[in-house]
Amino acid sequence: TQVCSSQGKMTTDREITVDDESAAAFVTSHGIDITPNKDQGVIKVVKRLGVDGERPMIGDKVYVHYTGKLLNGKKFDSSLDRKQPFSFNLGKGQVIKAWDVGVASMQRGEVCLFLCKPEYAYGTTGSPRKIAPNSSLLFEVELLSFKGEELTEDGGIVRRIKVKGQGFRYPNVGATVSVHLQGSCDGKIFDSRDVSFVVGEGDDVNVPLGVDRAMEKMQEGECCLLYLKPKYGFGKEGCPNLNIGPNAELMYEVTLHSFQKAKESWEMDVKEKLALAMQVKQKGTQYFKAGRYPQAVIQYQRIVSWLEIECLLDDEQQSPVRDILLVAQLNLALCHLRLREYTCAVHNCNKAIELDERSEKALYRRGEARLLCNEFSLAMDDFQRVLQVNPSNRAARTQISVCQQKIREHHERDKKIYANMFQKFAERDAKVQLASPLVAVMSLRGLIVCMLSLVLQILTDTSSHEVGRPLHNVSSDSHVDSVGDPSEQHMIMRLTKETTTKMAISP
Structure with missing residues (x-):
């Protein structure tokens, strides 16, 4: 018995499986051609209708179960055997053409049979040891679910x-x-x-x-x-x-x-890149001052993409290239600090330090980012390097005090943790000492090991371990950098709820 579904696809209440050697003949005689060119390349019969009318779109991530058979009934592949759905992006050429055509016609929950000609399957090459060249294939496919294509890592x-x-x-x-x-x-x-x-x-x-x-x-x-x-x-x-x-x-x-399209980097000479970089820097600064940090990042990244390779050149234009590239890296770091993207901020500071190892701003901002990541010792090292460059930097001195306090707090927490462990060992030893001398010896050994670990923990730098949430009471309020701007303001740092200091940075 056959019925025509509301979507125009032939459906059947007959029990057909890909193990049935007559399935191919049935699909040929009762299915419909779903190819755009109507060349009989993919014939479809619906075994079970979907649960709603929505179909996947081009680029969607689709999840399916399938079984593939040769026309003689021999199975060559099945996701059911692996007990794991198969997924791919629809219409992107990641699978055989028949699947891009066929799955696009399905609804969520639908089960159907596809009879595929060689040109919509594995063509004249086939698949080694499984599918001979110029083979027609029969697939049973169930569309489990689908979702749109994520253009960003966070799914935003x-x-x-x-x-x-x-x-x-x-x-x-x-x-x-x-x-x-x-x-x-x-x-x-x-x-x-x-x-x-x-x-x-x-x-x-x-x-x-x-x-x-x-x-x-x-x-x-x-x-x-x-x-x-x-x-x-x-x-x-x-x-x-x-x-x-x-x-x-x-x-x-x-x-x-x-x-x-805008000109690509390879289409411009150094002079053109420098001129355009100055314009783009101004645009980025406008966005930064307006609080549009993601937009500012886009502009500063353009400068980096144009000029980073030019720093490898040894000519008279290298100095202005390095100057504006340094500004771009510093401003990127500042934007990422505002966006709480601390790993990115550290990366940009590292790039800036490669250009100028005595960059006070780069060292300070890297210290900030590391402090906000609870990498206290690394942060303190950066602030100490700031003082080597500029001994009068009061903000860096205050930040060092903050780092030292956090390290002490971290060690105190460790002591409490180990103290509780020692108490538990002692209580257990009291219970087992009379019952088993061997167990008592082993417990004493464990206590000694823990004590040694505590001593090593205190003597060793542990500040790079994450402890709790990031410290949001430390933030940078400095403005973006500029090239040759003698009127640059001091960087204002809110170090704690009780303390506010200013960090003076040379232009």
Whole structure:
């Protein structure tokens, strides 16, 4: 018995499995061609309808169970045997063509059979020791679940492609893009317009960071849905101009109509890079002063991408290159401190110190980042190096005191931990001493080992271990650096709730 589903796919209530040698013949006679060109390359029969009408989109991460058979009934692969679902990104060429075509037609929970011609399977090469060349295959596939493509490591930007773009070119930072966007929040549309902007500077026209960053992943003509967490939307400030409150999750539908790429690094000479770097630095500083730290990071990173390799050159232009590159690294470190991205801040400080090992700002900011990571001894080393460069730096002296206090607190906690351990050993020894002399000896041995460990712990630098949460009572309020700016203000450091000092840094 066959019935036609509401989606137009042939379904059956007959018990068909890929072990049934007649399955291929049944699919051929009762299935439908789901290939775009209608060339009979993939024939589908639905065994079980899905639970909802939504289907995966291009780029979605899909999770399936499957069994693959040759037409003679011989199984060559099955995720069920491994007892683990198989996952891939749909429409990205990560699997055989039949799967990209077939799974795109499925709904969540659906089970179906696909009969695939060789050109949609393993073609003229086959698969060594499993599939002969020019073999047609039969798959039973169950679509378990799917989700959008995560464009960031933290999952803050999720993309689902409705219409695939054309070509192999993508906008870069600095490119001018023309898009149509429609933003919604809680199901209500708050923004719908055509707009042009420079990638990396979308904030200037109320385009959120997540949409701005997604531009680098889009092709011309692409239409996609972007799901943005508050960090990549309008953050805790919201956007009063668009009536968006704080910490709102947003959804944008974006169509990239056209774009004009910015020059790549290899297309510019050193003079052009330096001139453009000065402009970009000013833009980054504007974002920093406005509290738009992620946008500032984008601008300073452009400078690094252009000039880092130029430092290897030995010519008359190396000095100005090193100067502005040092500023970019220092300002990146400061932005990452504001964003509480301390590992990144340490990385940028390390790069700055490679350029100038006596950079007071780099040493101080690295010390700050390490202190906020509870790496107390490393932080203290950095602050001591600051004093070697500038003995009058009172902020560094205060930070050293903070580090010393934290180290003492850390050791005191260790002592309490070991004291409790000793008490437990003593109580246990009292219980077993009369019953078993051997057990008593072993307990005494354990006590001695713990005592030796405590002594070594106190004598050894343990401050690099994480203890509790990061210290959020230490923050940097210094301004971004500039090249040749004699009016630079002092760096204000809030060291503790009771103490506020200023750190003077030379321009």
